[in-house]
Amino acid sequence: MARIAWSPLTFYRKFSLGDAILLIILIAFIYAISSLNFYYTRPEQTLSFDLSPSKLPLYSLFSLLRMFFAYCLSFLFTIVYGYTAAYNKRLEKILVPLLDILQSIPVLSFLPPVFMGVLSLFPNSRIGLEITSIILIFTGQAWNMVFSFYHSLISIPRELREAADITGLNKWQRFWHLELPFSAIGLLWNSMMSVAGGWFFLMACEMFTLMNQNFLLPGLGSYLSLASLRGDVAHILWGLGALITLIVLLDQLVWRPLSSWVQKFKVEFTEAEETSESTVLLWYRRSRILSFLGGRVLGPLSEKLDSYFRAREKKKVPETRSPFWVKLRNAIFLTLLIFLLFYGFWGLFSLFLKLPLSSWGRIFLSALATLARVASAVLIGLLWTLPVGVKIGTTPRLARILQPIVQIVASVPATALFPVVLLLLINLAGGLNLASILLMLLGTQWYLLFNIIAGATSIPKDLLEAASILRLKKWDLWRNLIFPGIFPYLVTGGITAMGGAFNASIVSEYIVYGGKVIKTVGLGALITEATSSGNNALLAAATVTMALMVVLINRIFWKRLFKLSEERYT
Amino acid sequence: MKLLRLENITVSFTFPEGEVDVLDNVNFYLDEGEILALLGPSGSGKSTILRVIAGLIRPKIGKVIYKGQELKGINPGVSMVFQNFALFPWLTVLENVELGLKGMGLPPQVRKEKALKAIDLIGLDGFENAYPKELSGGMKQRVGFARALVMEPDILLLDEPFSALDVLTAENLRNDLIELWIEDKIPTKAIILVTHSIEEAIYLADRVLLLSKDPGRIIREIKVELPHWRDKKSKEFLELVDQTYGLLTGKPLEKIPFRERKPSLLPKVSVGSITGLIELVHDLNGTADLYKLGEDLLMDVEDLLPIVEASEILGLAEVQKGDFLLTEAGKKFAEADVLERKELFKELALEKVLPLKQILRVLQSKSNHKVPRTFFLDLLRKRMSPQDAEQQLDILIDWARYAEIFEYDDDRDELFLPEVAVPKD
Numbered sequence: 001m002a003r004i005a006w007s008p009l010t011f012y013r014k015f016s017l018g019d020a021i022l023l024i025i026l027i028a029f030i031y032a033i034s035s036l037n038f039y040y041t042r043p044e045q046t047l048s049f050d051l052s053p054s055k056l057p058l059y060s061l062f063s064l065l066r067m068f069f070a071y072c073l074s075f076l077f078t079i080v081y082g083y084t085a086a087y088n089k090r091l092e093k094i095l096v097p098l099l100d101i102l103q104s105i106p107v108l109s110f111l112p113p114v115f116m117g118v119l120s121l122f123p124n125s126r127i128g129l130e131i132t133s134i135i136l137i138f139t140g141q142a143w144n145m146v147f148s149f150y151h152s153l154i155s156i157p158r159e160l161r162e163a164a165d166i167t168g169l170n171k172w173q174r175f176w177h178l179e180l181p182f183s184a185i186g187l188l189w190n191s192m193m194s195v196a197g198g199w200f201f202l203m204a205c206e207m208f209t210l211m212n213q214n215f216l217l218p219g220l221g222s223y224l225s226l227a228s229l230r231g232d233v234a235h236i237l238w239g240l241g242a243l244i245t246l247i248v249l250l251d252q253l254v255w256r257p258l259s260s261w262v263q264k265f266k267v268e269f270t271e272a273e274e275t276s277e278s279t280v281l282l283w284y285r286r287s288r289i290l291s292f293l294g295g296r297v298l299g300p301l302s303e304k305l306d307s308y309f310r311a312r313e314k315k316k317v318p319e320t321r322s323p324f325w326v327k328l329r330n331a332i333f334l335t336l337l338i339f340l341l342f343y344g345f346w347g348l349f350s351l352f353l354k355l356p357l358s359s360w361g362r363i364f365l366s367a368l369a370t371l372a373r374v375a376s377a378v379l380i381g382l383l384w385t386l387p388v389g390v391k392i393g394t395t396p397r398l399a400r401i402l403q404p405i406v407q408i409v410a411s412v413p414a415t416a417l418f419p420v421v422l423l424l425l426i427n428l429a430g431g432l433n434l435a436s437i438l439l440m441l442l443g444t445q446w447y448l449l450f451n452i453i454a455g456a457t458s459i460p461k462d463l464l465e466a467a468s469i470l471r472l473k474k475w476d477l478w479r480n481l482i483f484p485g486i487f488p489y490l491v492t493g494g495i496t497a498m499g500g501a502f503n504a505s506i507v508s509e510y511i512v513y514g515g516k517v518i519k520t521v522g523l524g525a526l527i528t529e530a531t532s533s534g535n536n537a538l539l540a541a542a543t544v545t546m547a548l549m550v551v552l553i554n555r556i557f558w559k560r561l562f563k564l565s566e567e568r569y570t
Numbered sequence: 571m572k573l574l575r576l577e578n579i580t581v582s583f584t585f586p587e588g589e590v591d592v593l594d595n596v597n598f599y600l601d602e603g604e605i606l607a608l609l610g611p612s613g614s615g616k617s618t619i620l621r622v623i624a625g626l627i628r629p630k631i632g633k634v635i636y637k638g639q640e641l642k643g644i645n646p647g648v649s650m651v652f653q654n655f656a657l658f659p660w661l662t663v664l665e666n667v668e669l670g671l672k673g674m675g676l677p678p679q680v681r682k683e684k685a686l687k688a689i690d691l692i693g694l695d696g697f698e699n700a701y702p703k704e705l706s707g708g709m710k711q712r713v714g715f716a717r718a719l720v721m722e723p724d725i726l727l728l729d730e731p732f733s734a735l736d737v738l739t740a741e742n743l744r745n746d747l748i749e750l751w752i753e754d755k756i757p758t759k760a761i762i763l764v765t766h767s768i769e770e771a772i773y774l775a776d777r778v779l780l781l782s783k784d785p786g787r788i789i790r791e792i793k794v795e796l797p798h799w800r801d802k803k804s805k806e807f808l809e810l811v812d813q814t815y816g817l818l819t820g821k822p823l824e825k826i827p828f829r830e831r832k833p834s835l836l837p838k839v840s841v842g843s844i845t846g847l848i849e850l851v852h853d854l855n856g857t858a859d860l861y862k863l864g865e866d867l868l869m870d871v872e873d874l875l876p877i878v879e880a881s882e883i884l885g886l887a888e889v890q891k892g893d894f895l896l897t898e899a900g901k902k903f904a905e906a907d908v909l910e911r912k913e914l915f916k917e918l919a920l921e922k923v924l925p926l927k928q929i930l931r932v933l934q935s936k937s938n939h940k941v942p943r944t945f946f947l948d949l950l951r952k953r954m955s956p957q958d959a960e961q962q963l964d965i966l967i968d969w970a971r972y973a974e975i976f977e978y979d980d981d982r983d984e985l986f987l988p989e990v991a992v993p994k995d
Contacts, residue, residue, distance in 0.1 A: 159656035162626050166650050167721065168673025177669065181660045264701075265660045303678060310675045 018283030018290065021253060032061035049218050051227060051235050056220070056242040063206065063219035064246065066130070067198050070137035074194060077142050078187070082149035090330060094337060096150070103143040104499065104550035106506045106524070107201050108208070108531050109543040110139040115210055126217075133217050136205040140503075141194035148190040152183035157267070172309035176302070184265040192255050197500075199247065199413040200443060204507055211534030220246070228419035231514025236419045247411050257281035348544065351537045359538055363526065367545050370509070370523040374501040377440035378448070381497060385449040390482055393456020394464060406449065414442035415507055422513055432511065432520040439508035444500040451493030455486030488565040495558045502550050523549075571638055573760055574600040574623065574725060578632035581618055590955050591785040592618050593629070598779060598788060600725065605751070605761045607775035609768065611818070612872055615786025616764045617653075620727045623762065624648050637724075647724035649717075651731040655710045657702040663689065663713050664698040670717040688720035691755065693746065708739035715747070719756055726756075728763045732770065737868070744774060745799075752798050766872040768814045768861070772807060773800055780817055784835075790817055808861075815861045816892035819878060835958065836883065836923065836965045837876035841915070841972040845903075847877050848886055848896065852904035856896040863894060884918045916973035925950070925966055926975060929985065933976055939987040943978075946985065 085095040114135045122128030156178065164178045198205075202221030207214070216222050220243055227235035260278035284290055392398050392406075418439055425435040459481065467477050505524025510517070519525045523546050530539035581593040593615040600606055608616040621627040623634060625644040634641040649670065657666050667685040676684070689695055692712045702710055711731055718726060732740035750756050765771050771778045772794055780790040792814060800807055851858045864874045878894060881887040886900035896904065903914050920927050929946055933939050943963065950959035967978045967985070977988045 157656075159652045159654055160658065162621070162624075162650070163652065163656040163658075163717075165626055165644055166624055166648065167670045167717070168644060168646075169669070170673065173672055177658065177661075177672070181658070184660075267659050299678075306672070307675055310673075 018280070018285070018287035021280070021283065022287060022289050025253070028061055029065070032058070032065050049216070049222075049226070051223065051232070053235075053238045053242075056223070056238060059218055059220050059223050060242050060246045062217075063202060063221055064250075066134050066137060066206075066217075066219065067195065067202075070134045070141060070198060071191070071195060073134065073138045074142040074145055075191075077138070078145040078149050081142075081146045082153060085146075085150045086153035088330075090334060091337070094341075099143055099146055099150075100551055100554070101547050103147075104502070104547040104554075105139075105543055106503045106527060106546060107136055107140045108204060108506050108527055109539060111136060111208060111210060111531055112534075112536055112539065114139070129215055129217055132215075133205050136208075137198050137201070140197050140201045140205075145187060145190045145194055148186040149183050152186050153179060156182050170310050170313045172313075173306060181265045182267065184262050188258055188262045192259070195250075196411060196413070199243070199411075200415050200504070201507070202413065203415050209532035212532065224416055224419070225512075229512050229515065233419075233423070240416050240420070243416050244412055247413075248408060251408065251411060253280060257284055348540055351540045354537045355541055359541065363523070363538075363542055363545050366521055366523045366526045366542070367549060369521045370502070370505050370546075371549065373437050373440060373505065373509075373522065374498060377437050377444060377501045378494065378497050380437070381441055381445040381448045385445055385452055389449050389452030390456045390486065393453040393486075394459065394482075399453070399457070403453075406446075410446035410450070414439065414504070417442060418508070418511065419513060422511065422518075432509070432518050436505070436508040436520060436522070436524075440501040440504045443504040443508075444497040447496040447500060448490075448493040451489040451496075452486055455489030456482070458489070459485035488562075491558060491561045491565050494561075495554060498553065498558075499550060502546060572599040572635075573602050573637065575635040576619070576623070576632070577635065579619070579622055579629045579634070580631040581615065581622060581627060581629050585955075585957070588955070590957075593622075594785040594787050596632075596786065596788055598791075600760050600762065602759045604776045605763060605774055607763045607765055607771035607778045608781060609765055609771045609778050609814070609818075610781030610786065611766060611783050611875060613783040613786075614781035615783075616766075616781055617729055618786065620650065620729050620762065620764055623725070624650055624727055645725075648727050649719070649721040649723040650727040650729060651711070651714045651718045653730040654734055655702070655714045657710060657713055657717075659702055662699050662701055663694060663705070663716075666702065666713055667716045667720050670720045674721075684720055685716075688716040691719065691750070692716045706739075707735050708743060711735060711743060715743075719750075719758070722757050724759045726758045726761045728761060730764055730766070733765070733767070733870075744770070748774065748798055767870055768811055768818070769802065769865075772810050772814065773802060778814070780814070792817075811861050812859070812892050815864075816889075819860060819875065819889050819892065835954065836962060836969075837879045838961060838965055839876045839880040841969060843877045844880050844884070844886070845911070847881060848900055848904050851887070851894055851896055852901060856901060858894045860889065860892050860894050884915075884922055886918070912973055915969075916975055919969055919973055920975065923966070923969070925962070926970060929966065929970070930975055933985060933987050940984050941986070943983040943985060 081095065081099075085092050085099075111132075115132050118128050118132045118135065122131065160178060160182070164174050169177060202219070203225045204221075206219045206221035207216045207225040209215070216226070220239060224236065224239040224243070227239055257278045257280045260281045392402055421439065421442065422432075422435065425438065463481055463485075467481050472480065502524075505522055506527050507524070509522040509525035510519040510528035512518075519529065523542055526542045527539060527546070530536070530542060576596055576598050579593055579596040580591065582589045582591045596615075596619060598606075608619055610616050618627060622629050623645060625634075625641055625648075634645070636645055636647055658669065661669065664682070664685055667688055668681045671681045671684060686698070689698060692715050694709065694712050694716060697705065697709065702713065705713070711734070714731065732744060735743065751758070751761065763771070763774055776794055778792040778794060779788050780792065781787065782789045792810070794810060796804075796806055796810075802808075851863075860874070860878065864870065867874070878887070878889060881894075881900070882889065884899075885897055886903055887894055887896050889895070899914070899918060903911060906914055920930065925946075928949075929941075932941055932945075947959055947963055950962055953959075954962065970976050971978065974988070976985055978985050
């Protein structure tokens, strides 16, 4: 192969659309960071900022940047936590259930401890506020990613592990060549869910009230919050437009190409019939910048790192650490962890003691109200997603047309729509009490729909044909084929939807709109209220109640259904 | 000095229900320049032996001595070819082969050169940039061989490398391996092959170790002194195969210290396969050479042996010197019609299979003739491992259902007698 001589002209000609996109993204990032910097230098605190639409691109970039950092944090956390849970048998027993609990704690409940912690490190500075916001977003993102990574790690086929061991790959190489690639598909899918969740809570993470003090960071979420606080419909719509544009762009430029590229890591040993293609991925593949980075920077760098870690591991080979020291280390670690857990429990308990009995009664009533709302939201969701999802899933033509549309519609965070929906609903009978059900529904129905579509698609074609030859009545068809076929997917969708609905209660039961607080009886409202008024005892009690409720329902209700579906319908 | 030596290797796996011995006091050696085959039914721990040699599994007792040194950790002198290829699906053929060298820390150019050479050697040139999923099974296993050979191991470990391939592809690859071996195209000093195909073992190996199962023990060593290339149709070859077959079916030709297998375990076989085999042999005048039978049916020992065993347990047939002979009962069974056959099966099963009789008695003695599955499971667990108990009960239920001895309700997890079965709600 003859190399083409270097000249600006050939470079220009070789410059692909992918390069252009990358350069634009790069410039936007640099611009956003430098603007952030500019804004850090003016530490005055006001609860208002310029709502003119021309500022929207910059605000979008700010939010995107926060999201990016939060995602990086989630990713790092995922790797460390997942790795530890998968490879340390003893810690696994604590870490995995702990994850279950963490996942069921709503974002806002993390606010006071995070805020206190960060503020003590960065007193009186905007950086502290930024970090708080980023950590808040992180607390809504990380858990399901960890679950996915942990699960991938423990399900790596034995032969692949053995092959890696026999070829003498060190830990570093094993991570890059086996563990990360094997987890890639699940991790990406969960990353997309997490980031979508991040958009959902963006408004809550960029503008929050804590101990009767308002905090605000310029961004798309706070733009929407502020506009809705003022009841300013025009600006709500501007913000909404910007958010949708951002999400569609992100979907097209990042997620779509990534999910197409990540197919490469599918562990299947025969060629799949069709794989989703992305034009943008093709542009990236032809990109000069990326190929330069891959060939000249990342390649040599990874070689360097490989040999660095090999040398380190070589040094360690004469294993001097006797089992005694290993045991001691583990014991110390475990004691520390248990101590921390106990300390946490003790702290909670002493908080609880401060709470008057009447508050407990209120929590109980609120819990029932929220539970009823969540259940109705999931049921209403099922009512329309079940027939529609099955129809789409069993009609390939329909699926091809509707799938992309549904995906985009679903990716618009429901919280951003809340102000608009509220406008229409608030004057109806029942007020927020009923409207919040609709708000939860808006946020969680997609989990159901996507899972039902996936389930219906997985029903074997020949069984459907056999059913039509047997002239099964509609009811019999559903009972004997469709329902059993989608059942496992239905359970998965149900768990996710319910968890999501509980989390959404904090933004749908307590809303500030047009300068007024609109709230209803519910755990979510209680949590939001306790956060903003700084009532930590109430916040802790309500949070624990919610976490307990979610975990219990998962354990008692969903786990059983899940087991049933595994035994009966697979 | 032997290249490799295994001394008193005992391996046990821990399950939630308890510890199960997989290998029991295994001793053998490996010389330079030989191909050693480990032959045995599934459950004989032959793959476990390979993993002990590779250092992937630590034995509970005993040691592996490689080049005079006790092995600690991964064996530096081996590489392995896996039954299901164990290729990394996200790497190309070239990258997969290069992976074998990554752990050694060679510079990229050297890695690539060596990998390309190995790919050439194994006949994969042209496919360097293909992904595993684009390749046929045979080509995939060639990648597996290339990845193992590129490491230039002293000992090549082959874990049933041909068993996932179709007959012709497997034959082709076996011959390519022999060619590389006898023409010294690879620096490998010895090969250990795990297989359950007698013919494959005799065709490739210089020495064959026979293993028994539950737990795995070495029961016999067979020397194959035929020169390569071996003729599968030759008298000597067929005799060796026949002899091995007889040894594996547990009816020794001569006096061999053959440890009895646990008597109460039924092989996992459906009644349909037993009927099929009995009918087939009846059509062959009531007797058949086991090895030929397996060959005609394109079945491995692994698949045929359990059926043979089940026929023996039921008293439908017996094995003598590698021949499968129908008994009187067997002949009657073959000639009977469907209903008579059930009746006969019921008689024989109740007579020969003690647990069936026990279950029937228990069911008869209960007033509602219903007993939960767990009851019998607990009974069986006293005599065997929990996994075995599960499997045994499943087999018992399957046989009993066919013979209409008792019934089983999967929804309620109950065994019951059909005459008094209450109608379901």
